[in-house]
Structure formats: structure tokens, C-alpha cells
Amino acid sequence: MVTHGKDLVRQIGVLSATSFMIIAALVGGGAFGGTPVQDLQDGALAEDGSVLAPAGPAFSIWSVIYVLLVGYAVWQALPGQRARSRQRALGWWIALSAVLNGCWLLLAQFTTLPLTVAGIVALLLVLCIAFQRTVAIPAEGLLDSLLIDGSTGLHLGWVSLATVANTSAWLTATGPSEWADAATVLGVTVLIVVGIIAVILAWASGWHIAPALALTWGLSWLAVGRLTGEPSDVAIGTTAIVIAVVVLLVTAVGKAADRVIDMRNAEA
Template sequence: MIFQIGATFLPALGIGEEIGSRSDATRTLVTPAGWAFAIWGPLFAGTVAFAIYQALPAQRRDDLLNSIAWPAAGAFLGNGLWAIYTQLYALSAISVLIIVFTLICLLTVYRRLVAFRRDFVTAERWLVVLPLSALTAWLTAATIVNISASLKFYGVGSGQANIVLATGVVLVGGVIASLAIGRGRGNPIYAAVFLWALTAIYASGGQVAPAIAYATIVSGVLVIVTTLFKLRDVGNRRHWLG
């Protein structure tokens, strides 16, 4: 956890370039508006709260924490490695591999939260389920954005082809998120964070290309409908909301 946060401060030490500068250098139509990245503040705060909670002596034999400890650690490691690589180099194919690894770790955590059999206690809802579900959703969107930026880094797609590619990426992202929500029993936290990302893409690329705007709307509707459909089930609502 300390590693993933500390890794973002290399430019302050005169090492590498800020992640924002790297992102601007390979900005695409699916890069969210700048304000969207403020979500990293709550995400980092959530992971700090999770780390403190799971480190308490009383939690050493907690069945939930024991089931997600290693994939969560892998996700935090991946976030740190991605930040270091991106600041030192660029949003290249290597950055895609790192972020995909991170997403796989988080999806493993997500699946175990979905499948967990007993009811979450209040502390678990706020300090485990909330931060890790939110981080999973944001990394889902970030992986899609990173792939798009990497393609631009290698000169793939330009002009109309760029619009078509970006539109397809947004739609595929919406389908992936909807599948994650559907299989995730309508996780409302995941849905809300992914909708945040879609809104930021609409506010950026959607103002440049109408096709991107329509793709974000379609994806958003798909996410909302899937979430509401799954939350009709009392068991699913109880699982996530108590």
C-alpha cells in the first residue's frame, strides 16, 4: 500500500515525468477529463484504511481478509510498478501488461467478495468492500484507457480510424463492466465508479466526436440497467447494502 502511493512521487524527486504529462502525450478520445483523476485521492485513502484494518491483531484470522490478502497485495504492487514505469518511460505495451496484471488481481478480489457467503459486518463494508470494489471499477476503465493510449504511442489509428477505434473501445468497456456487474450480483459501488469514468469520457472525447458521446451513453445505460436488474433480488441487495 505504501509502495503504490509513494511510487507516484518520483517526479517530485526529479525522477521521470508526472503521470499526467505522460497521459497528455498520448491523449486519445477515451482519455477521461482531467477532473476524473481526482478519484485517486479517495481510492488511495480507501486502500490506506483497508491496510490499517487488515493489519489489526484482531483481524489475523478473519476469513474474508485471508481470502483476499494475496491478490490485494498483488494489486497494490501492480499499481506501484505501473506508476514507476509510466513516469520513467511511457504508456507503452509494458504499461498495458502491468495494468492488466493489476486488474486481474483486483478481479480476483472482486470475485471473492461476490462469492463470500456470510453477511459483511459494517467495518468490512466500509473498509474492505467499498475501497476494493471502487478500485476494481476504476482499474477496469483505466485499463481500457491505457490500451487506447498505448495504441496511439505506437501510431495505431488516426483521423476517422481513431474515432471508430475509440468508439469501439468505449462500447467494449461498457460490455465488460456490465458483465462484471451482472456476475457481481449488481455491485452498486463498481457501477457508480465506472459511471464516473464514462461521464468523464463523455465530458472529454464526447465533446469532440458525437460517436464517443453516443457510445458513453449506451454504455452507461447498459451499466445502469444491469445494476438495477441484479439488485431486484433481495439477496443481492442484502449482500452489498446490508
């Protein structure tokens, strides 16, 4: 493939965006003396900030996502990746997702809850576009699949649930006290909608497993938070478990069925 100057610019852009994300994560997470995320916004973003907040250990998934994104940034900068059509289609979108990821932490640290919701919605939209492109242009090899499909899929799956939790935290912190009476019904309804969207996404993407894995992880810890922590809500916790099992099972079965069909077609 013919290499253009803009390919090198893209590679540098991805490296720069990823570096910004890591620095912003350190600043936004309180590593340089700032307030830890769980204490920001008067505790609204903590695991007990709303009925749709996952328990604390759920957020360890960020370590996996960050490692994959850093791995992608280094890998895409290699000369052999410079002119690949998949990198050209995805590089800037993944870079933008890294920038918005870092911006959310800065918004949480220095601005208001409504702005954090706007920030995470923007990140979600960018990840939807990036993931759609991973589906439209299939991976070639293990690294391609792991560092592009894996990082983008996990990022999308987790941010999908994080958007729900972030919005719930905002509404819980700013809404009238009467809303608390409807929290269980609304929470269960939202989780069911999330599950339906997740299954549709899995089907439309050819049963890509990464978004389902991240969403299942988050829903499982949401269930732990509601069944063993505060605020306690058995209905929401139970619903989260059921939705997590359904999403993961449907995706796994769909992917297995696709593999069987492919094998039969190859033998025909």
C-alpha cells in the same frame, strides 16, 4: 479462530504493500521533482492523448481509492482481523494490487508505453481475482463491506476503463496515421464491449455496485473530454454517456430487485 504466524506476516505484507503504493504514487506523480503523469510518455497519457482518455477531473477517483486502501491496510492489521477467513483469502491479493498500482506509476515515469500496458493488464487481472473472492466470501458488517468490497470494486471498475485508455494511448502514439480514420468506429465498439462486460460483471457478482460506480464516473468524464475537449468526437462522447447510464441503471435495478426478493423470502 487459531492465529498462525503467517497471518501476522500477511498483515505486515499488506501494510508494506500499501506504503509502497503511496510512495510510488508520489514518485510516479512527480511530487519529488519528476514529471507529472499527464506529461509522461510525450503526453500520450494526458486527457487529450487518445479518443478514449477521460477528462482530467476523472482521475480524482484515485484519492478515494487510496483512502479506502489505506483504511483497509490499517483495519486488517488489527488483532481481531488476523485470523479471519476473509482476510486470509483476500489479503495477499489486495497487497499485490497495491504493489502493481504503484509499479504502474513507476513504469509510466521511467519506462515505455508498452510496459505501462503490460503493467495495467497485470493489475486488472489481479483485481479480477480479488473481486471474485469478495463475492465468494460475503462481507460481515459495514467496515468489511466498505474497506474490502468498496476499495476492490472501485479499483476494479476504474482500472477496467484505465486499461482501455492506456491501450488506446499506446496505439494512438505508435500506430500509423491511417488508424485515425477508424478511431471513432473502434472507440464506439470498444465502449459497447466495456458496457456489456460491466453488466455481466454486475450480474455475476450479485449486483455489487462499486465497480459500476467507478466505471460510470470514468465514462462520464470520457464523455466530457470528447464533447468539450480535444480530440473532439461526438459519437464516442454520446456512446460513453449512454453506456454509463445503462451500466449504472441496470446495476441499481438489479440490486434493488435482489433486495426485494430477499425481503419477501424473509417474510415467507
